[in-house]
Amino acid sequence: MASIFKQRNVIAILILFAIVFPFITNNNYLIHIMTLAFIWMIAVYGLNLLAGYTGYLSLAHAGFFAIGAYSLSLLTTKAELNYWLAFVLALIITSILGLLVGLISLRTKEHFFAIYTMCVGYIIYLIIDKWDSLTGGIRGLIGIPGPGNIGPITFTTPVSNYYLVLSFLLLSILVMYRIVHSLTGRTFIAIRNSEDLAQTIGINTMTNKLLVFVISTFFAGLAGALYASFIRFIGPDIGYITITFDILTYLIVGGIGTLSGPVIGTILIVWVSQQLQFLQDYRMMIFGPILTLLVIFYPRGISGGFIEWKMKRQAKKHQKQNKNQNQQMISTQESSAASNKNG
Template sequence: MATVLKQRKLLILVIAFALVFPFLIPNNYYLHMMTISFIWMIAVYGLNLFAGYTGYLSLAHAGFFAIGAYTLAILTVKAGLHFWLAFFLSCLISCLIGLLVGLVALRTKEHFFAIYTLCVGYIIYLLIDKWDSLTGGVRGFIGIPAPANIGPLSFQTPVSQYYLVLFFLLLVVFVMYRIIYSLTGRTYIAIRNSEDLALTIGISTMKNKLTSFVLSVFFTSLAGALYASFIRFLGPDIGYISVMFDFLTYLIVGGIGTMAGPVVGTLLITFLSQQLQFLQDYRMLIFGPVLALLVIFYPQGIVGGVIRWKAKRVEKSGNPQVRTMPATNRFVISRHSENKKQVKEG
């Protein structure tokens, strides 16, 4: 009970800090960086739902991010639709495309699935890059409108757009929490732990994997639509493979299969990379070894490492607290115990 109260207090403090951030640091540069970070977080949460909790690594999510962004741009600029109608349709169209891709891709497993989705993501990038009449090709897409007013609420200023993106981020985190700590979330975790065992106890793995994939595409395309309305200029590079690996880096550093991982990883890498911009290309010489060491010594990321550290303390004290921990935390602890056992046997 005390642990739950501590987590709630920490969550309230984080949300309160996010709400007062524009007043604490009235700097447009940092406000811009924080807004962009929130958009990346939403996309990484989408990737985390499928890769972290269902256990399938999709490398097409940068493509779906680009589909959400370009669909909003095309529907508002070329079709002339109202912004919020186009915003909703961009997510819906992305989900329909994700459904078609998932029906084929999920017939494969493990590295075959990853390779297939990598090819899908690259095909999406090529379509955006080469279809000049629709997407603008390498010239890019300009003239994307800012979010339309909702009654008295206007989203024309950087501060108002910051709060709009923050609203969607909190909404995504809430929905993710409700999914993960529900029967549906436990079903996803069961598939991640052992798909064959999940089949034997009557779980429809194909149906659940497809649902998880479409939900993850929805979150990622939502981030893409927000990105288009915030930056208001698009280029085909937003669907390139490098963006996909940025998403993976944020997730791995923060902690794959954890609720706080996307927030921690995205904030850390985004602001660290900005502070190291004076090194230009040489900053990758720092990121590379640090990321390699993190994967070796903290394969569950920073948040997973904290959970594992708490698990060690619980094991040493003999506290039965493990039984009251959430299922995702117990999974990290059990993985840690298995690793220790294997090392001792070795």
């Protein structure tokens, strides 16, 4: 039974379920909600790499999400570029702006970094909201084209969009897995554990922090671009600070600093929110106390709590084995002593 809950088996089961989900239900609304959840997961993975594995909490994540969305929208609707060319350019624009912001913001640490990025995120929101001639202001942008064809493959149905976003999500998870389990990922973790110690052993902390910040903004821009082409309408609200807090909530509930946390937290909250739509005005009154209790008793979220429980169980098992071995050794020694005495 325990082997079923191994990480590889859980991931395989989740991927299999995601692949067959459109065959399980013919409800386009459920497919729509699941596709949105996949988009949010990509954004959460970007924040998780920065906050969970490097220890730097960026509150400008929604701002970069909005940059990716608006870059794609403007390039396709006003510049009338090919969709996939605009898609690539949107990711490049988001990453370049992330690099420029990171060069300044990463000179601060801890809560100063969070406050600075929150200000940056709010400035991005104000620019989008007030630059009416470019972004449409509060009216937003409409008529955003959907994903362009790839050869004979078209993306005109909810199911085709579902599998397109799922493909990007699986690719994002694979990239995150390779980063976390590489030397670069271990460097990020070393910075999170002790930045001063990382510097003393020769790690260029500024370069690595800048790298992870740009990667984080890249995934935020990727999620934003997919969101714009999926919803086909965007407004300045997608760059507001509340979106960052929603993404952070998904991460904290699922498990910050874990690979499965973004998936678990996003799916759980998105589907619970759908079931509690009649309480939408009181959502924070429901999630607030739950989130507080979760932070107190499970600071690493659901996934992190399960990992800690598993480690404690293994530790107890090893202690029990060691105890049994010691008792066997004592019994053997006592038997040998008794035999020598009788001899």
